[in-house]
Amino acid sequence: MNALYVICGLGIFSLVAEVFNLRKWIFFVSLFGLLVALTWVVIDWKAISYFYRGMVYFDHFALAFSGLILLISIFWFWMFRDYFVDEEHRTDKSALVLFVVTGAVMMVSFNNMAILFLGLEILSISIYVLAGSNKQNLFSTEAAFKYFLMGSFATGFLLFGITLVYGATGSFNITEIANFIIAHRTLPRFIYIGILMMMVGLAFKISAVPFHQWAPDVYEGSPTPITTLMSTVVKIGAFGAFVKLFSVAFITFSPSLKLIEQGIVVITLLVANITAVYQLNVKRMLAYSSVAQVGYLLLGFSSDSAHSAGTVFYYLTAYSVASVMSFAVVEIVEKNTGSAHVDNFKGLFKNNPLLAVAMTVALFSLAGIPPFAGFFGKYLVFTLSIGNGYIVLTILALITSLMGVYYYFKPLVAMSQPGSGKIVIFSSEKILLWVLILINIAVGIFPDLAQLL
């Protein structure tokens, strides 16, 4: 909870910094503040408690996810410092980013659906604005507009779902809802509609097929730092909310929801992976890949909704570390060559070995090749699904992950081809890339992280 106060405070500080002319300090204060928040999460690990009359619940699940969100945000600020230096509206932008983080932390720690909605809105509205923060670029504006229109539609679904569930159970509190469902065998029919609508709303946020159409355009159009934020912090928050909602409030329904979830898994895996094969813009390819990764996450979650939190957490950690890494390289290449087309990656192995190695590690991890973290994530998911008897689904996931190898290796092959132009990298970026590579390998070699939850 203290972490949440700190992040909120940071956001407000950023807003008033404009007034008091503290613009220069924002970056350092934010970075330092996030570190403090992260430390607080670690300190609070032993003190699990409810806040605000049970509206917020910081248990191990919430703390672990908040920690992950904070860690990724720290890396994000570290990497994308330029985003605040180069352009105007420095204070607004950093405030908005901090509010995205606030919203994400609220979404993983809610115990009351009002907080879920509040968190989702704080996160969404900030990210809509950020998507359009490159005002001179038509695609950025388009991305923001598209995201806003479709996002608000999805929020409507979620809100309507919440009201229907409230109508059926008389509570916003997810533990009370769960108890109510267990206690009452006969429930009004519309609770099912409510649950499905909530699922649709959240499926939109995690960009599962068929609610993913916005993702490629928005990912490609937004400035790369914001794309990174969307594919990491936003995704962690939204998936955390998804897991929390369906493993606590509606756990009684999980056998019947399983079918729907597995349907989503099948189409997500197939559509996203097949489409990604045809992409030539690395940023767009990564957008489809981030949709595809949701398929694996959902496969793990739907196999055993009650006991999959550890697996999901591990997978998200591996995925977001690799994601930050790959987008960092994309950003550097894009900044220097003008676009993220796969041909612009040529010659990277020769001219910028560090960038090439970082990209390789990130892509290997995303593709699930040992000994990198992504492999163990996939391994845990496959173990969960085979252990619960879903062998056919696992084989499908296996085949789609082979398609993954095909498209993830495209930039890799390009990097090994001859090309020109050495890119200058700052030493802070170099250090960050090394840190991320080491984290990726360490998490892959010592996968006990999954046992945290």
Added chain:
Amino acid sequence: MLTALLIFIPLAASVVVLATKPFLAKFISFSVSLAVLAVSLVTAFQFDKTQGTQFALNLPWVTSLGINFSVGIDGISLLLVLLTTVLMPGIILSSFRDTSKPSSFYSLMLLMQSAMIGVFVSLDGFLFYIFWEVALIPIYFICLGWGGENRGRITLKFFIYTLTGSLFMLVALIYLYFKTPGQHTFAIQALYDAGHLLSSTQQALVFVALFLAFAIKMPIFPFHTWQPDTYTVAPVEGTMLLSAIMLKMGIYGVIRWLIPMVPLAVKTWGGVALSLSVIGIVYASCIAIVQKDFKRLIAYSSIAHVGLISAGLMTLTVVGMQGAMIQMVSHGIVVFGLFYVVEIISDRAKTRDLSQLGGIRNVAPLLATVFMVIMLGSVALPITSGFVGEFLLINSLVQYKLWIGVIAATTMILGAVYMFRTYQKVMSGETNGVTALVNDLSHYERLVLFPVVILIVLIGIYPGPLLDISEAAVKNLLSIYPDLTAVVK
């Protein structure tokens, strides 16, 4: 402890080499490979032939998931570890001409060595899988970074092909893991026990998944389509690693992780695997006869030889398996020598086209003689190493079914056809403008090729010690097939 050293010396060295200056890289990696060779020789001398698994080391890794860092060496592992450590200095030495980016290159080579030794000594299903996959990464980059034309497409095909097999293996291993009683574990013995208790259908499924992985790696017909292209496009060191050592990972997988794992399915479906292997022998030999590219020809000959080895394995007899063991060692040495000769010739004549070569015997007599000996090892002439293995293998196949043995034995005839044809085209005849440039062997090359020649002859004359090393382990492995092993000896 020695086992862990064998894995971690090259691993640590690969990190160190990455950070060293280019001109130091090759010397450091060469000395490291010699050091590993020394460790493996110490292991071999301390090895007790009558005992089973030795030098075992078991450290907890991911305890909650039943994964341990569990390694150990028995006769079968020892032979392959020795093969790896003996060939590695040779492969490094053979790359002593100029290689671009030596630091990364040698780092990848050492990483590869570490992973391959890891595969041969793992006694934990998960650890085995990790090493198996990790071995793929360096060889992929060696081929991608230092390979020939079209390498992007070809190496990607190679990677996806092998990864497909391995993922099926992973599913099979996880499946077996869940069948272990109580707290699930990946320990090899527990997986064996779990495998034995499966119904015949379940065993058949596990068999298919595991066999796919190993068959692609070897490769066995019809999973071989990645192999000729990859062998041809890879730099010669990569080809040597692939054919001399990495291919043995597939055979080793069959010996250690398939045959003792699902005995019912192996008995029922082993015949299919055997037939595929025999088809592969004839098929690959016939294609080898019409090849124009020297390197590609050796690639196809490799498919033929590996087919004979896997066919011998599937007879499930001590003779067949012992033949496979000795033939793996022999094939590793021979194919290493052959590819090196190909490289020497194509480096100087700037072509591998058989129709353009000829008359090298006149300008480089020593090279021709060395090639002759290695070639005789390949066609399995008596008193060369190839003969011992092929004799035992064909013997086991004849015992299995006479007509299969006869078909398999054509490998000797067809092998002689394509090898002697090659010798004729490359070495005999008139020296032309292209081959006049071929100098005789330099000091480095002699240093690499003379030991190869000596080993080929030595193993051919006196194969006893090598056969002794693996005998106890092979018998122990086959003890779950009592009705079959009774036939032999």
